[in-house]
Amino acid sequence: MSLLIWQPEPITSDLDRMVHYAGLWGADGVELRTVGKHLERVPWVNEAPIRHRVSAGELSISVCDPGWLTCGLEDRSAWLNDMTQYADMVAFNRRLGVRATLLGPLSGTDALPVEPYLRLCERAAAAGQSVLVADDDDERVVTLLKELAGQPVARAVTTGLHEPSVTGDPATVGLLRLAAVPVPEFDQDTVQKSWIGFLSDLKARGFSGDIVVEFGSRDAGKIGLRLFTTLIRAMRASGLATG
Numbered sequence: 001m002s003l004l005i006w007q008p009e010p011i012t013s014d015l016d017r018m019v020h021y022a023g024l025w026g027a028d029g030v031e032l033r034t035v036g037k038h039l040e041r042v043p044w045v046n047e048a049p050i051r052h053r054v055s056a057g058e059l060s061i062s063v064c065d066p067g068w069l070t071c072g073l074e075d076r077s078a079w080l081n082d083m084t085q086y087a088d089m090v091a092f093n094r095r096l097g098v099r100a101t102l103l104g105p106l107s108g109t110d111a112l113p114v115e116p117y118l119r120l121c122e123r124a125a126a127a128g129q130s131v132l133v134a135d136d137d138d139e140r141v142v143t144l145l146k147e148l149a150g151q152p153v154a155r156a157v158t159t160g161l162h163e164p165s166v167t168g169d170p171a172t173v174g175l176l177r178l179a180a181v182p183v184p185e186f187d188q189d190t191v192q193k194s195w196i197g198f199l200s201d202l203k204a205r206g207f208s209g210d211i212v213v214e215f216g217s218r219d220a221g222k223i224g225l226r227l228f229t230t231l232i233r234a235m236r237a238s239g240l241a242t243g
Helices: 015-025 047-055 076-084 086-096 114-126 139-147 188-204 224-238
Strands: 003-006 029-033 061-065 100-103 130-134 153-159 173-181 210-215
Touching: 003 015, 003 224, 015 029, 015 047, 015 224, 047 086, 061 086, 061 210, 076 086, 076 114, 086 100, 086 114, 100 114, 100 173, 114 130, 114 139, 130 139, 130 173, 139 153, 188 224, 210 224
Parallel strands: 003 029, 003 210, 029 061, 061 100, 100 130, 130 153, 153 173, 173 210
Antiparallel strands: none
């Protein structure tokens, strides 16, 4: 299990900042996401500075989020185009040692189509990678994962800092997203105690995924170290920390 970080700046121009914070705060790795225009979007972003950091051992990338499969189920041409480009994502991940790609659940009320996701899973498996599907408390995702039993696919679930929770089976969660953490002060002891209980329960119920922390402000430096220290202590106390 790893504790990851994502910073809301373009990964091309602010890679130094991301690496600095990841090392300063004790993060095990980062998540790369789609940002800005075409050349700032994974997997087409300029790889050279990223590859240099990876090769030097300064950066570990656990997850890439290209922002795909987030359109409506009825927009068939859009999501078929995303699927066509998935080969580029797999190749990008292989070059940079990325383990997983985060994809969206096609929006709508109808059941998610199993076959398209199955083809993506099979391609990921052949490359030694996995697929994460953003859950957002969507029962359609739970049903999809049941249909894809045995494939390298898991849920990406979002939770809050102060009242963390996960619906459904924690064993199906591959990524726990702590989203848009606020800048205001928080009580470390209270949050740490809450997360020790939360993570201990998740571990007992089969969770072994990663946690990614997303900051919703450019003032992340004000609370980043305190927050990561709190979460790392909670992970160690619950037996989920890797180091």
